[in-house]
Each structure stands twice: as C-alpha cells, then as structure tokens.
Amino acid sequence: MAHVLLDQAHKYDVPVFDGIPNGCVFSQSKGYWISITTGQPMMEGKDPKPPVSKKCDRESGEDQKGE
Amino acid sequence: MNNVTCLIVSSTIDYSTDLICCEMERRGCSYLRINRDLFTQYKINYDLDRQAMVFRIEENEYMVSNEGLQSVYFRAPVFFRYSKELSLDDQLRRGQWSSFIRNLIVFDRARWINHPVATYKAENKMLQLQMAKKIGFNIPRSFIGNCLPPHIQDNNFYIVKALDTPVFYDGAQEMFTYSTAMTGAQLKESELQEAPVIIQEYLKPKIDLRVTVVENHIFPAEIHYHGFGIDGDWRKKDKEGLTYLPVQLPDEIEYRIHHLMDELGLRFGGIDLAKCGNQYFFIEINPTGEWGWLVRTAGLEIHKAIADALEGI
Numbered sequence: 511m512a513h514v515l516l517d518q519a520h521k522y523d524v525p526v527f528d529g530i531p532n533g534c535v536f537s538q539s540k541g542y543w544i545s546i547t548t549g550q551p552m553m554e555g556k557d558p559k560p561p562v563s564k565k566c567d568r569e570s571g572e573d574q575k576g577e
Numbered sequence: 578m579n580n581v582t583c584l585i586v587s588s589t590i591d592y593s594t595d596l597i598c599c600e601m602e603r604r605g606c607s608y609l610r611i612n613r614d615l616f617t618q619y620k621i622n623y624d625l626d627r628q629a630m631v632f633r634i635e636e637n638e639y640m641v642s643n644e645g646l647q648s649v650y651f652r653a654p655v656f657f658r659y660s661k662e663l664s665l666d667d668q669l670r671r672g673q674w675s676s677f678i679r680n681l682i683v684f685d686r687a688r689w690i691n692h693p694v695a696t697y698k699a700e701n702k703m704l705q706l707q708m709a710k711k712i713g714f715n716i717p718r719s720f721i722g723n724c725l726p727p728h729i730q731d732n733n734f735y736i737v738k739a740l741d742t743p744v745f746y747d748g749a750q751e752m753f754t755y756s757t758a759m760t761g762a763q764l765k766e767s768e769l770q771e772a773p774v775i776i777q778e779y780l781k782p783k784i785d786l787r788v789t790v791v792e793n794h795i796f797p798a799e800i801h802y803h804g805f806g807i808d809g810d811w812r813k814k815d816k817e818g819l820t821y822l823p824v825q826l827p828d829e830i831e832y833r834i835h836h837l838m839d840e841l842g843l844r845f846g847g848i849d850l851a852k853c854g855n856q857y858f859f860i861e862i863n864p865t866g867e868w869g870w871l872v873r874t875a876g877l878e879i880h881k882a883i884a885d886a887l888e889g890i
Contacts, residue, residue: 511767511768512768513767513768513769513770513771513772514737514759514764514767514768514769514774515737515739515743515754515772515774516745516752516754517767517768518737518754518755518757518759519743519745519752519753519754520753520754520755520813521747521750521751521752522750522751522752522753523749523750523751524746524749524750524751525751529589529590529614531592536589538610538615538634538635538637539634539635539637540598540602541585541594541595541598541601541602541608541609541610542594542595542598542599542610543589543592543595551595551599552592552595553592553593553595553596553869554596554599
C-alpha cells in the first residue's frame with residue numbers, strides 16, 4: 511500500500527517548458543523580461559500575458575524549494 | 578565597473594522578481610540580478626582579502642563588496658533535494674552552485690530579505706506552529722508523526738498534509754500532494770508508517786487568507802471561489818473562479834504577525850490564515866512564498882514594499 515502522501519498525490523505530466531516566455535527576451539543588464547514587440551517589461555505589459563499562478567506553473571519559490 | 582548596492586539572487590523563471598527589478602530601475606538603484614539558471618554563463622570571482630566579488634556578465638563587470646552592498650533579495654532555495662535523476666554534470670552543478678549561493682552570507686553587513694539562515698529555520702512547520710501558538714495565534718489541533726493520534730473518530734474529517742513541499746517524480750510524471758481532507762476511517766486504512774505527516778483538525782466553514790508581510794507592511798487578501806469560502810485546499814480550484822480580496826486584519830492579529838516575523842528573524846513572509854467566524858487560525862508561514870500573482874489580481878503593491886525594504890526606507 512502506498513503511503514498516504516503518495517496515494518493522495520495529484521499526478522500530471524511533467525510540464526514541458528523551456529523557461530522562455532513567448533515573444534520575450536531576458537535582459538541581463540535590466541534584470542527582467544522584455545516583450546520583443548513592445549520593448550516594455552513583460553510583467554508590466556498586457557502582451558504577452560505574464561505568467562501568474564500557483565502550482566504547476568511558472569512562479570518559483572515556495573513550489574520549487576530545493577529544485 | 579558597476580558597484581552594486583543591491584544584489585538580487587533569483588532565477589529567470591521567477592517572474593515576480595522582474596517586478597522588483599523594474600521598481601529598482603525606476604528608483605535609480607544600483608542593483609544586479611543574478612540568476613541561478615545562468616550561473617554557468619557568468620564569470621565570478623570572490624577575493625577573500627578584499628571581501629569583494631566580481632561578476633562578468635555579457636560585456637559588463639559588477640563589483641559586489643561587503644563594504645558597498647546594502648541589501649540582498651534572496652529568492653533561492655535553502656534546501657537541496659535529489660528529486661530527479663541527474664547526470665553527473667547536473668549533480669556537480671547543483672551541489673556546488675547551491676553551496677555557492679548559501680555562501681553569499683559572507684556579505685554579512687547587508688540587509689537580507691530573507692537571510693538564508695532565517696529561512697532555513699522558518700521552513701520547519703512544527704516549529705512554526707509551536708511558535709505561532711506560543712505567540713497567541715489559534716492553531717488547528719495538530720499532530721505530527723508516522724502514526725495516528727489517539728481518539729481519531731471514524732466519521733470526523735481531518736486534514737492531512739506534508740511536512741515539506743510534497744513534490745515527487747515518477748518517470749515522466751510529476752506528483753504534488755495538496756492538503757487533503759480525509760475521514761478518520763480512511764486514515765485508519767492508510768499507510769503512514771513510512772514517512773511522517775501532519776494531521777490537523779478540519780476547519781469548516783472557513784475563508785482562506787494569504788497575508789504577505791514585508792517588514793512593517795502587511796498585505797492581507799481573502800481567497801474566494803465564486804464569491805464563497807473554500808472547503809479544503811484552495812489551490813485545487815480552477816484559477817478562473819478564484820478571486821483575491823484585499824482586507825484589513827484586526828490589530829491583535831497584525832501584532833501577532835509582526836511578533837512571529839520577529840521571532841523567526843524574517844523580513845518577508847507569506848502567511849496562510851483561515852478565518853472561521855470571527856476567529857483567525859494560523860496555518861503556516863512561507864519564508865520564500867509566492868506573491869507576484871497578488872500584485873495583478875488584488876492590486877497589492879508588494880513589489881514596492883520589497884523595494885522599500887531593500888532601500889532601507
């Protein structure tokens with residue numbers, strides 16, 4: 511019998527993501543992603559939609575501790 | 578050579594860090610963001626005698642010295658897990674770079690958000706709960722271990738959750754275990770012996786709150802699903818139905834939050850509370866908690882508070 515934490519786990523395919531948001535480039539000197547089309551910071555623009563969510567998504571920190 | 582006053586340790590996929598860099602740029606601060614996933618593209622050298630580290634990144638050079646560095650935003654893990662099969666090169670990189678970022682605590686004059694040692698301590702849920710209880714928070718009746726506590730009732734519901742972030746890998750699949758409501762009868766049929774768990778009193782009905790704390794600033798938000806409180810773990814709900822409503826906490830709860838932050842030595846924390854009637858229960862604190870989504874969904878200017886803290890305002 512599987513341990514309760516394994517038995518109750520939500521299972522899903524490992525997300526395939528290369529770390530590069532669509533249509534954006536990371537500026538090392540500025541320290542943020544920039545939209546190629548608008549030249550604006552990705553997180554302050556509407557296009558493309560910045561990734562903001564929990565679990566199985568792209569913010570890290572509490573969900574990727576030790577990764 | 579660029580002299581860095583604020584060092585931001587993150588990774589390129591931590592998009593909330595972008596908000597801080599945008600804010601620091603607007604303020605004209607001399608900051609440098611280093612990303613764990615790009616370390617092998619940098620050239621880094623620390624001179625122990627001068628207590629200074631030089632980063633060569635693309636065409637630019639940055640100097641981080643113990644004398645000149647004022648603050649560090651540390652958005653990186655303090656634990657090291659072997660959760661996936663790694664190649665030899667990956668094992669080498671992960672082990673040594675993880676140690677490198679921990680060693681950044683040589684910059685001991687800077688204001689850290691958060692200091693890795695404080696984060697390491699605060700990540701421990703038994704300690705959090707005990708400290709929160711001592712400070713005066715209500716906490717759900719809690720048991721931690723690899724067997725059931727006495728007097729478990731077959732028909733009562735309990736919350737089962739992990740002591741540490743429960744992410745597992747099984748072949749091509751990833752697994753995550755949310756906080757799960759189970760009856761006492763189900764628990765009695767479950768395997769617990771192999772690893773400890775947290776078993777808690779089931780709070781119902783409740784409204785979940787995420788309270789983001791940045792030094793003296795408290796940003797509480799209630800979490801609703803189609804306008805109502807949520808049974809069990811709110812993260813299981815589809816995101817479209819979730820709303821985050823900024824609220825005001827009672828003074829005594831704010832006082833306890835500040836007290837807890839002080840006790841844990843944290844400048845930043847994401848605290849989960851549950852409101853049952855007029856009572857607030859402490860659930861947990863996340864010293865590396867996510868917050869970026871609350872800027873957009875709840876209009877909470879957490880990034881500005883973090884920038885203020887980094888500037889020492």
